[in-house]
Amino acid sequence: MEEFRGLQPQNIEKLKRNHIDLLKLCSQLEAIADGLPARIDERLCLNVSATLIPSLERAQALEEMILFPLLGQKPDGCRRAVSTERLVAEHRHDRLAAIDVVHALQALADGGCKISPDGTGYMLRGFFECVRRHVAAEQTGLAMLFDRLAVNKINEGRQQQAAFHGKTVTVKV
Numbered sequence: 001m002e003e004f005r006g007l008q009p010q011n012i013e014k015l016k017r018n019h020i021d022l023l024k025l026c027s028q029l030e031a032i033a034d035g036l037p038a039r040i041d042e043r044l045c046l047n048v049s050a051t052l053i054p055s056l057e058r059a060q061a062l063e064e065m066i067l068f069p070l071l072g073q074k075p076d077g078c079r080r081a082v083s084t085e086r087l088v089a090e091h092r093h094d095r096l097a098a099i100d101v102v103h104a105l106q107a108l109a110d111g112g113c114k115i116s117p118d119g120t121g122y123m124l125r126g127f128f129e130c131v132r133r134h135v136a137a138e139q140t141g142l143a144m145l146f147d148r149l150a151v152n153k154i155n156e157g158r159q160q161q162a163a164f165h166g167k168t169v170t171v172k173v
């Protein structure tokens, strides 16, 4: 169980909460993109521009500290671990793209966006689609960790039971 030390209930809750926040921001960005060019909700643009980068950084920092080290471990009996390099690269890409998205949202709110509505919509859609794909991949990784944790708990229980009956049993899954 030592390998799952970072996966404490409060950290799992924070990881999930961060994903919910990011997906909500994606929906808001989609609503903004759908409204272009005629319907621009200035207040929504300003709200999303103020929260996007802090939300992204908060989610990424926790994932890189708690989730990725666990995903990068090879489970018993497996030859491969999840490639966390790709996820880290996506974090870097999303952070850089978020800066452009924030500038575009602020310009939309000010009424002075220099990029065409089509170009702005394309940028927003490219960003939130990447973030949604990334979150889905991490949620799959988290579900795999829960499965490993459940199997470890079952094995631990079996070994304790075997020790209680004076037997030595090695359980392979």
Ligand SMILES: [Fe+2]
Residues within 6 Å of the ligand: 059, 060, 063, 091, 134, 138
């Ligand atoms: Fe992430």
